[in-house]
Amino acid sequence: xxxxxxxxxxxxxxxxxxxTVTCSQNMNHEYMSWYRQDxxxxxxQIYYSMNVEVTDKGDVPExxxxxxxxxxxxxxxxESPSPNQTSLYFCASSPLQLxxxxxxxxxxxxxGTRLTVL
Amino acid sequence: xxxxEQHPSTLSVQEGDSAVIKCTYSDSAxxxxxxxxxxxxxxxxxxxxxxxxxxEKKDQRIAVTLNKTAKHFSLHITETQPEDSAxxxxxxxxxxxxxxxxxxxxxxxxx
Numbered sequence: 231x232x233x234x235x236x237x238x239x240x241x242x243x244x245x246x247x248x249x250t251v252t253c254s255q256n257m258n259h260e261y262m263s264w265y266r267q268d269x270x271x272x273x274x275q276i277y278y279s280m281n282v283e284v285t286d287k288g289d290v291p292e293x294x295x296x297x298x299x300x301x302x303x304x305x306x307x308x309e310s311p312s313p314n315q316t317s318l319y320f321c322a323s324s325p326l327q328l329x330x331x332x333x334x335x336x337x338x339x340x341x342g343t344r345l346t347v348l
Numbered sequence: 349x350x351x352x353e354q355h356p357s358t359l360s361v362q363e364g365d366s367a368v369i370k371c372t373y374s375d376s377a378x379x380x381x382x383x384x385x386x387x388x389x390x391x392x393x394x395x396x397x398x399x400x401x402x403x404e405k406k407d408q409r410i411a412v413t414l415n416k417t418a419k420h421f422s423l424h425i426t427e428t429q430p431e432d433s434a435x436x437x438x439x440x441x442x443x444x445x446x447x448x449x450x451x452x453x454x455x456x457x458x459x
Binding site for chain 1: 445
């Protein structure tokens with residue numbers, strides 16, 4: 231089954247304790263991205279990756295790191311989590327379609343990871 | 349960076365009526381505009397998208413219109429059904445890499 235998976239689905243941690251949220255896709259997609267969703271703020275992009283070893287900052291990258299060593303995996307790392315990083319996190323992937331200037335990008339989202347930082 | 353505004357934040361309609369959600373964007377370089385539906389406790393799912401070389405796109409009861417000059421785009425749902433109740437997000441993207449989402453519209457369809 232084609233899918234994007236995230237682990238863990240729920241996590242409660244304490245301030246300063248490093249954590250990693252994994253994201254994996256089995257669709258051979260080039261593009262992967264991380265978002266956080268907060269009430270009243272919609273989805274905000276943290277980082278994205280156009281391909282292996284290529285990552286770029288999104289709108290809210292502070293406090294996060296990512297890596298893309300393999301095409302299928304795109305982990306999100308919080309080196310020193312703080313309470314303001316309490317949120318619902320979504321990973322997404324897509325087959326990047328580049329057609330001159332009119333490229334488009336149908337993203338498939340993972341099930342989400344609900345993170346609470348105390 | 350890009351700024352996407354979405355209105356209204358909540359919308360209630362009677363079953364069978366139409367629903368319209370509007371978004372504006374600020375960066376004229378944005379050229380891809382997807383709409384996502386998110387049911388309670390679920391992940392966002394793409395329902396329709398439009399590229400800047402097209403003014404309107406329709407898929408059964410759902411349509412999206414784009415006005416590049418005014419920098420706004422809208423989602424139209426006709427003949428609404430209770431299963432259309434969800435939160436809808438618009439987004440704008442330049443070349444399909446960085447995405448900016450609106451703050452969402454909670455649609456309730458009253459049977």
